[in-house]
Amino acid sequence: MAIDFYWRLPTHxxxxxxxxxxxxxxxxxxxxxxxxxxGLTAAGEEDGFRYIDHLAxxxxxxxxxxxxxxxxxxxxxxxxxxxxxxxxxxxxxxFRFMIAFQPGFLxxxxxxxxxxxxxxxxxxxxxxxxxxxxxxxSQLWWGDSFSHDDRxxxxxxxxxxxxxxxxxxxxxxxxxxxxxxNGGLAPLLGREEIPEIWFSGSSEAALQSAAxxxxxxxxxxxxxxxxxxxxxxxxxxxxxxGGEQKCAIRVDLVARATEEEAWRDVRIGxxxxxxxxxxxxxxxPTDSVGASRxxxxxxxxxxxxxxxxxxxxxxxxxxxxxxxxxxxxVGSYEQCAEQxxxxxxxxxxxxILAGTPHLEEAYRIGEExxxxxxxxxTAGLLQAAE
Amino acid sequence: MxxxxxxxxxxxxxPDRAEPSARAETLARDVRPITINRYDHYVQIARAAALTAFxxxxxxxxxxADDSQIVAAAIAxxxxxxxxxxxxxxxxxxxxxxxxxxxxxxxxxxxxLGWAIAPDGDPDVRAAQADPVADADLGARIxxxxxxxxxxxGERPFDFKGRxxxxxxGGFEAPLSGAAFPQVFLRGEQEDALARSARFADVHLFAxxxxxxxxxxxxxxxxxxxxxxxxxxFGISLGLAARESTEDLADLPETDIVGxxxxxxxxLAELASAGIGHFVLSAAPSLEEAYRIGQFxxxxxxAHQPALxxxx
Numbered sequence: 001m002a003i004d005f006y007w008r009l010p011t012h013x014x015x016x017x018x019x020x021x022x023x024x025x026x027x028x029x030x031x032x033x034x035x036x037x038x039g040l041t042a043a044g045e046e047d048g049f050r051y052i053d054h055l056a057x058x059x060x061x062x063x064x065x066x067x068x069x070x071x072x073x074x075x076x077x078x079x080x081x082x083x084x085x086x087x088x089x090x091x092x093x094x095f096r097f098m099i100a101f102q103p104g105f106l107x108x109x110x111x112x113x114x115x116x117x118x119x120x121x122x123x124x125x126x127x128x129x130x131x132x133x134x135x136x137x138s139q140l141w142w143g144d145s146f147s148h149d150d151r152x153x154x155x156x157x158x159x160x161x162x163x164x165x166x167x168x169x170x171x172x173x174x175x176x177x178x179x180x181x182n183g184g185l186a187p188l189l190g191r192e193e194i195p196e197i198w199f200s201g202s203s204e205a206a207l208q209s210a211a212x213x214x215x216x217x218x219x220x221x222x223x224x225x226x227x228x229x230x231x232x233x234x235x236x237x238x239x240x241x242g243g244e245q246k247c248a249i250r251v252d253l254v255a256r257a258t259e260e261e262a263w264r265d266v267r268i269g270x271x272x273x274x275x276x277x278x279x280x281x282x283x284x285p286t287d288s289v290g291a292s293r294x295x296x297x298x299x300x301x302x303x304x305x306x307x308x309x310x311x312x313x314x315x316x317x318x319x320x321x322x323x324x325x326x327x328x329x330v331g332s333y334e335q336c337a338e339q340x341x342x343x344x345x346x347x348x349x350x351x352i353l354a355g356t357p358h359l360e361e362a363y364r365i366g367e368e369x370x371x372x373x374x375x376x377x378t379a380g381l382l383q384a385a386e
Numbered sequence: 387m388x389x390x391x392x393x394x395x396x397x398x399x400x401p402d403r404a405e406p407s408a409r410a411e412t413l414a415r416d417v418r419p420i421t422i423n424r425y426d427h428y429v430q431i432a433r434a435a436a437l438t439a440f441x442x443x444x445x446x447x448x449x450x451a452d453d454s455q456i457v458a459a460a461i462a463x464x465x466x467x468x469x470x471x472x473x474x475x476x477x478x479x480x481x482x483x484x485x486x487x488x489x490x491x492x493x494x495x496x497x498x499l500g501w502a503i504a505p506d507g508d509p510d511v512r513a514a515q516a517d518p519v520a521d522a523d524l525g526a527r528i529x530x531x532x533x534x535x536x537x538x539x540g541e542r543p544f545d546f547k548g549r550x551x552x553x554x555x556g557g558f559e560a561p562l563s564g565a566a567f568p569q570v571f572l573r574g575e576q577e578d579a580l581a582r583s584a585r586f587a588d589v590h591l592f593a594x595x596x597x598x599x600x601x602x603x604x605x606x607x608x609x610x611x612x613x614x615x616x617x618x619x620f621g622i623s624l625g626l627a628a629r630e631s632t633e634d635l636a637d638l639p640e641t642d643i644v645g646x647x648x649x650x651x652x653x654l655a656e657l658a659s660a661g662i663g664h665f666v667l668s669a670a671p672s673l674e675e676a677y678r679i680g681q682f683x684x685x686x687x688x689a690h691q692p693a694l695x696x697x698x
Contacts, residue, residue: 027561052463052494077559080490086459087494090429106479109515113449117456123421140554143482143534161516173516181513186450191407 003344004248005370006098007062007070007362008354009055011078018254018321018356019268021277025357026051028077051079056088058358059095065366069096071129071250071352075323076141082114089122098127098198098352103158104144104151109183112162116189126195129218130155132206152205153177159197159213166194198248202230211237214245216350220325221251223311224346231347248350249343252318252328255336255355255369259313262330263305269321270305277320313339322356336365337372341379389658389691391684392442392471393435393676394623394668395428398451403427403671424452425460431673432465438680442469444623444666447504449511455487462495471500471571475507476527477517481534481551485567489539489558492565502571502591503528519550525578526550532570532586539567571621571664575603583618584610589664591621594642597660604661621664622657626650628669628683641669651686658687658694 013023016036023029025036033040037054039047062070072081085097097118106114118126132155139146146154157175161183164171169184184190199214201207210217217234219227231247238245256262302308308317313331318324329339340351355361373379402408404427406420432443443465445454454472462470478484491499506512506524519527527550534551537544542557557563572587573579575595580603583590590607592600604620611618625641628650638644643653654665665687669675 027564050494050496077562079493079562080487083459083487083490083494086456087463087491089460090425090464104480105483107477107516109517110453110478114453114456117453120423120452121425121456121460123419138555140552141482141556143480143538143551143553143556145552178516179513179518180516182510183514183516188401188405188407188451 003348003373004068004350005066006096006350006352007058007067008250008352008358009058009070009072009084010354010358011055011073011081011084012075012323013051014054014058014358015322015356018265020272021269021274021321025054052084052087054359055079055084056091058362059088059092061359061362062366063092063095065363066370067353067362067366068094069098069125069127071098072100074100074102074131076138085126086118086121089118089125092125094125096125096127097122098129100129100131102131102142102144102151103155104139104146105142108158108161108178109165109180111158112165112185113189115162115195116166116185116192119192119195120189124193127198128195129198129200130159130213131200132209148203149205152201152203152209156209156212163194163213166190207234207237210234211241211243211245216246216248218248218250218352221249221327221329221343223327224342227343228346235347246349247347248352249348250325250352250354252322252324252354252356253336253361253365253369254315254328254330255333255361255365257332257368259330259332259335262332266315266317266321266330267305270308270317273320333368334372334376336369338376338378340369340373341376341382344373345378345382388663389687390441390469390621390664391687392444392469392664392666393431393440393672393680394444394446394666395431395457395672396446396448396451396668397424397428397454397457398446398448400671401451425457427673428452428457429461429464431676432461432468434673434676435680436465436468438677439684440468440676440680442471442498442500444502445470445472447473447475447502449507449515458499459491462491462498467498469498469500469569470495471502471569473502473504473571475504476524476531477506477512477515477519481531482538482553482556484531485535485539486558486562488535488568489562489565492568493562497566500569500571502573503532505574523549525582528572529582529586536567539563573623580607581610583607584614584616587618589619589621591623591664591666592662594622594624597656600657600662601660608661619663620661621666622662623666624654624668626667626669626675626679626683628679630682639670647682647686650683651690654683654687655690655694658690659697 013026013028016024031040033042037051038049041047072084074081081099115126132151154177157177161173161178165183165185171183173180196215198216198218199210200218235245254262254265308315310316313329313335315330316326318328319326329336404424406423435443445457447454454474458470458472530548530550534546538556544556546553569588571589571591572583573591627638627641627644628647629635643650
């Protein structure tokens with residue numbers, strides 16, 4: 001069994017270190033001499049590079065150090081994955097572009113055309129992370145006025161149409177959200193492979209939709225028992241429909257040569273968190289079930305970094321150090337690999353990993369952690385138990 | 387105004403060139419992986435246009451071929467300096483999302499993006515594309531699309547509830563808010579198209595037509611734009627067949643302008659004197675002719691410019 005490991009392209013700026021929250025790689029923080037991508041010369045003039053140049057280096061770092069590709073997240077203040085992927089297509093060789101997107105943003109037939117064109121531009125390296133539940137009231141920022149459960153209905157229909165026009169040159173469809181008459185991709189485009197579909201969402205509506213459409217069901221890291229239950233449920237539901245569901249986890253790591261070093265970085269990062277970040281951390285309105293689950297994990301007023309240690313090598317304060325989910329893995333290379341082995345044992349078939357800073361950590365985790373997988377003491381014990 | 391010359395890349399033209407599925411069996415050992423394909427050819431066309439001093443590349447919307455926006459992004463970093471103008475219909479999806487994609491493109495390529503809004507297809511084509519908008523509403527959809535895209539780009543918070551798009555609290559924060567909005571190209575010859583361009587286009591692209599008719603339309607549109615408090619530029623899309631001497635002209639395909647390099651440049655200069663500032667040029671085969679037109683016609687056209695300026 002081979003496990004697919006993806007990395008992440010930080011589309012909302014990057015930090016030079018997990019110890020400080022300032023986004024000093026990219027122009028999301030005020031530029032100063034020494035800022036990267038776009039960099040400024042010592043004289044304070046732009047040096048001609050843009051943030052995309054930094055993303056290109058991260059993609060190459062991930063590719064070189066053994067990741068299969070990278071997730072390209074999409075939020076209101078990020079750069080856009082549909083544009084980043086073709087921009088970097090010709091500067092990478094095997095890196096797969098996992099595009100995060102919400103079906104409401106594009107016409108489904110146009111999305112199929114774009115995807116097939118991107119498959120041709122990349123030699124079949126397109127993957128989708130279809131997002132539906134995120135956002136809540138802020139959906140209207142995107143111009144999307146659908147309710148939570150309608151959005152899942154629409155996602156299902158979107159994927160019906162997306163796959164339908166791809167496979168069937170005379171595709172006709174009459175749904176609640178979309179109607180197609182005699183549609184279909186041109187032969188040149190339709191002969192490309194349909195990209196793998198990764199599906200996120202923790203609500204009941206999401207799980208139903210995933211069972212029908214997802215190649216991978218993607219979850220943030222959650223307490224392991226809870227995650228194992230969720231994966232088992234998704235796999236059983238898809239099996240009932242006669243399919244096979246693979247499951248994947250998105251998780252950040254702080255992996256260091258020793259455990260002490262890893263926790264030291266986390267402690268310093270925690271001590272540098274500003275009051276403003278802490279206030280934001282207390283919660284924003286959302287109707288995302290996944291986000292609520294993460295919020296429920298952590299004490300709301302942690303005074304010390306170690307109050308957020310929620311298990312062996314597990315820390316629940318990652319969203320204080322950078323945007324995204326709260327729970328992540330902290331430890332030595334060996335311990336990090338053990339945690340991943342444990343998660344594989346509990347049903348994970350693939351991972352999206354990340355670490356800060358994204359370029360250097362792609363090398364570190366690719367070179368120090370991935371080679372240990374399946375060889376840790378945990379893996380041995382798990383195999384013995386089977 | 388400095389003339390702008392764009393080469394027109396048509397992703398559906400010469401479909402067998404560099405296409406792996408069209409490779410013939412041959413005695414010659416073929417070591418090309420399938421990843422060497424039409425995108426490599428598109429890049430060559432773009433670089434040919436850049437090397438021969440075109441100002442931009444116009445990428446046609448062709449339902450049956452590679453998507454213009456994917457092509458534009460895939461070649462952008464390999465083709466320095468060129469303005470890139472993908473053409474697409476307003477049926478692509480959310481106007482907010484289109485604006486957001488444009489922002490990333492602009493940030494990455496130093497504000498080189500333009501948008502050419504393609505006319506919508508006929509009812510059968512639209513039904514095949516899951517586009518529910520009726521014939522009578524297509525113009526209104528284009529207008530809303532551009533209004534909303536410019537709105538979220540230029541204002542924060544931007545609120546809008548229209549017939550096709552709804553936004554609440556929209557608009558970009560820094561650094562996304564710093565990118566320039568793409569220059570918008572619209573086309574159409576009828577009154578409603580001219581009225582739309584007066585309010586929404588940066589450049590109106592005309593079809594080839596007799597120069598007197600063109601002058602009249604330019605005058606009309608200029609007046610309409612002025613009344614709307616806007617300034618608009620004019621362009622034309624032309625197929626060319628240009629050769630070194632008159633004896634080379636026999637057997638050339640019929641195009642909008644056929645002639646020697648000097649003739650073609652003179653015809654283009656005449657259009658420029660009528661007010662055309664943007665020339666979207668094409669000829670087949672695209673790569674070879676980009677070199678020819680760029681090397682032999684554009685310098686002759688530009689040589690007319692001082693006279694044009696003096697006349698203006």
